[in-house]
Amino acid sequence: MDSYERRSRFVHRFATPLTTLNAGLALLERYLAETNANSAQIAEVMGLLNRSATRLGSAIDVLQEYMFDHATGIQVIIPDEVLAQRPQQANHAPAEVANSALPKYPPDIDTSKPCVLLIEDSQTYRAVVSARLTQSGYNVVTAPDGMAGLDLARAYQPVAIILDLMLPHLNGEQVAFVLGEDPETKHIPIIIYTGLEATQTEKLELDPRLQIIRKDEALDRLPIMVSELVIKSRKKTIAELLVIEDDQEIQQVVSQGLSNAGYSITVTTSGEEGLRLAMRQPFDLIMLDLMLPDIDGWTVLRQLRERTQTATTPLMLVSALGKPEEKVRGFQLGADDYITKPFDWNELLARISASLRRREVEGNANPSTMLPGNRAIERAIAARLDRKQPFVVGYCDLDHFKAYNDQYGFLKGDAIIHQTARIITGAVERSGAAGDFVGHIGGDDFVFLAHPDNVAAICESIIREFDQLAPLYYDIESRQRGFIRQNDREGNPKQFPFVSISIGVVSSLNHQITHFAEFGDLAADVKKRAKAHKGSVYLIETGDQATVKVAS
Numbered sequence: 001m002d003s004y005e006r007r008s009r010f011v012h013r014f015a016t017p018l019t020t021l022n023a024g025l026a027l028l029e030r031y032l033a034e035t036n037a038n039s040a041q042i043a044e045v046m047g048l049l050n051r052s053a054t055r056l057g058s059a060i061d062v063l064q065e066y067m068f069d070h071a072t073g074i075q076v077i078i079p080d081e082v083l084a085q086r087p088q089q090a091n092h093a094p095a096e097v098a099n100s101a102l103p104k105y106p107p108d109i110d111t112s113k114p115c116v117l118l119i120e121d122s123q124t125y126r127a128v129v130s131a132r133l134t135q136s137g138y139n140v141v142t143a144p145d146g147m148a149g150l151d152l153a154r155a156y157q158p159v160a161i162i163l164d165l166m167l168p169h170l171n172g173e174q175v176a177f178v179l180g181e182d183p184e185t186k187h188i189p190i191i192i193y194t195g196l197e198a199t200q201t202e203k204l205e206l207d208p209r210l211q212i213i214r215k216d217e218a219l220d221r222l223p224i225m226v227s228e229l230v231i232k233s234r235k236k237t238i239a240e241l242l243v244i245e246d247d248q249e250i251q252q253v254v255s256q257g258l259s260n261a262g263y264s265i266t267v268t269t270s271g272e273e274g275l276r277l278a279m280r281q282p283f284d285l286i287m288l289d290l291m292l293p294d295i296d297g298w299t300v301l302r303q304l305r306e307r308t309q310t311a312t313t314p315l316m317l318v319s320a321l322g323k324p325e326e327k328v329r330g331f332q333l334g335a336d337d338y339i340t341k342p343f344d345w346n347e348l349l350a351r352i353s354a355s356l357r358r359r360e361v362e363g364n365a366n367p368s369t370m371l372p373g374n375r376a377i378e379r380a381i382a383a384r385l386d387r388k389q390p391f392v393v394g395y396c397d398l399d400h401f402k403a404y405n406d407q408y409g410f411l412k413g414d415a416i417i418h419q420t421a422r423i424i425t426g427a428v429e430r431s432g433a434a435g436d437f438v439g440h441i442g443g444d445d446f447v448f449l450a451h452p453d454n455v456a457a458i459c460e461s462i463i464r465e466f467d468q469l470a471p472l473y474y475d476i477e478s479r480q481r482g483f484i485r486q487n488d489r490e491g492n493p494k495q496f497p498f499v500s501i502s503i504g505v506v507s508s509l510n511h512q513i514t515h516f517a518e519f520g521d522l523a524a525d526v527k528k529r530a531k532a533h534k535g536s537v538y539l540i541e542t543g544d545q546a547t548v549k550v551a552s
Contacts (some may be wrong), residue, residue: 010067010074061123115139116226117158119149119175121168129162129218136223146170150178151476153185160226161185165194170468176210178472181418183411189229193218238262239284239356244274244300245318246293250341254287254348261349271295275303278310279429282370285355286310290319290330298333305334308425308438311372314355318343369421371440380437380449381519384508392455392507394538395523396424396462398444399531403486403496408473416473416499417444420466424448427461447523452507459503459538466501467536474498502530503538510542 067076116138120126123144130140141156143149146167153161161179165172172192179185191211211229213221241258245251246269255265266283268274271292278286286304290297297317304310314337317330322340330338336358337351372380384391398420405413425438428448437449450458471479478484488494504527506519513519522541530539 057122064124113137113139114159115141115156117141117153117161119143120164121145132219133223146175149175150472153179158188159230161188161190163190163192165192181415183415191225240264242277242283242286243267245289271300274300278304283313285314285352287316287318290317301333301335312370369418369440371421371438374441377439377447390452390509391449392452392505393519393523394448395504395527396446397502397527399500399502400496401444401499404499406486407484419469423465424462427458431457431461452509455505463536470499500536502527504530505540
């Protein structure tokens with residue numbers, strides 16, 4: 001056993017259970033937050049556990065610092081003055097304080113070697129993984145948290161990013177989303193590595209495009225994964241397709257053929273898994289077999305059309321049933337195309353190409369976010385009015401977005417628009433009810449339709465996540481200042497705060513409305529009043545009065 005392997009085994013013996021402990025604490029914290037089950041006593045216990053985990057991490061760092069090779073194994077000699085030092089306590093400063101310092105960039109890297117960015121808060125794992133990747137011929141740049149990682153990714157443009165899932169302050173899922181939307185970094189492949197089991201990572205509903213690896217496998221597999229991802233990222237794909245098909249032979253033929261045609265393919269054998277994948281990633285087209293082993297394709301089709309994320313996604317039904325009544329049923333439920341088995345390969349390619357072309361010119365969805373657009377919003381409001389169903393319209397608008405766009409350009413602005421769409425849709429999914437609706441009017445204007453009982457929780461969730469993620473799209477100097485400098489509409493120099501979100505809410509319970517246009521006018525007026533307040537707020541109109549709130 002060589003020196004490197006001996007050291008790695010020694011560190012992993014201690015670091016692996018600590019990783020599991022940290023991951024379990026993070027999952028427990030998320031569960032407590034989602035169920036509102038927290039209390040002063042629980043918070044005290046969680047604080048104690050987190051502080052103890054931090055102290056264990058510091059102890060492992062000490063072991064690593066003072067270990068050295070011995071003829072028969074590893075020897076550790078820790079000086080008395082180190083043993084006498086008081087263990088470091090966990091830092092519980094707010095995220096905006098903890099991440100405000102400028103990252104310490106390494107010196108200019110050797111451009112003859114590809115650069116990999118490792119975002120990992122554990123000093124132990126940073127050292128071990130960096131050594132392994134360096135041995136494989138990569139330059140490794142490291143960051144201790146997500147904020148520094150974002151800055152380094154923009155500065156160094158690495159060929160790949162390795163990202164710990166359980167980071168402090170900003171978790172790996174949030175960092176991965178920003179990296180995937182920012183035009184400066186969206187082309188960089190990302191590997192998520194974690195101490196969680198596969199069943200636990202599935203519950204987090206990560207974007208399936210992310211590569212996921214367990215930490216105990218990382219040393220052996222990471223160099224190979226990085227190499228494969230770099231090669232794959234250089235191949236341009238036409239579109240991303242989801243194929244829901246349980247026949248393995250058809251899976252292989254379709255997957256291989258469509259991949260050769262330039263498409264990126266995700267395949268699943270069950271309807272339930274297909275629905276989960278479609279919620280976690282926007283696909284350009286979904287191919288759906290009607291005969292599935294768990295739930296029938298008709299049910300999958302209906303649920304895909306009921307959900308905001310997939311309401312406008314081109315959907316092609318594939319079936320051995322070619323009767324006219326079956327096709328009619330499919331089109332009535334919202335399918336865009338129907339092809340019968342056995343199908344001609346050239347016909348399938350032509351139909352997919354035609355569906356994708358129609359999507360580009362279809363006016364029913366906003367081309368930036370692919371959320372339902374103005375006509376779909378009108379129909380959704382009109383349908384609720386016809387059913388005399390109580391509902392609210394939440395009109396969301398970004399503040400100071402023009403100044404951001406002028407400073408950073410429209411591509412960066414689009415990234416914030418995409419982020420906003422994701423945040424609103426996620427909040428409605430979590431806190432709303434089945435059948436709720438999210439639409440994109442255009443630019444930085446969005447609406448959601450929900451039940452009056454759920455609107456406060458939806459607005460709270462939107463504001464909380466928006467204010468956490470929006471600063472990540474600014475450069476380091478602007479984040480430290482807390483504002484950007486731009487000319488106002490009259491051309492006068494002015495300081496603009498970070499982009500925030502204002503939400504105006506109008507309820508059908510407070511008005512006798514017979515046409516959707518009346519709702520639009522009311523919501524626009526309430527939204528305008530919300531924008532008069534500084535920062536992210538939501539304003540709920542209640543008859544002659546309105547209540548303004550910020551997220552707690």
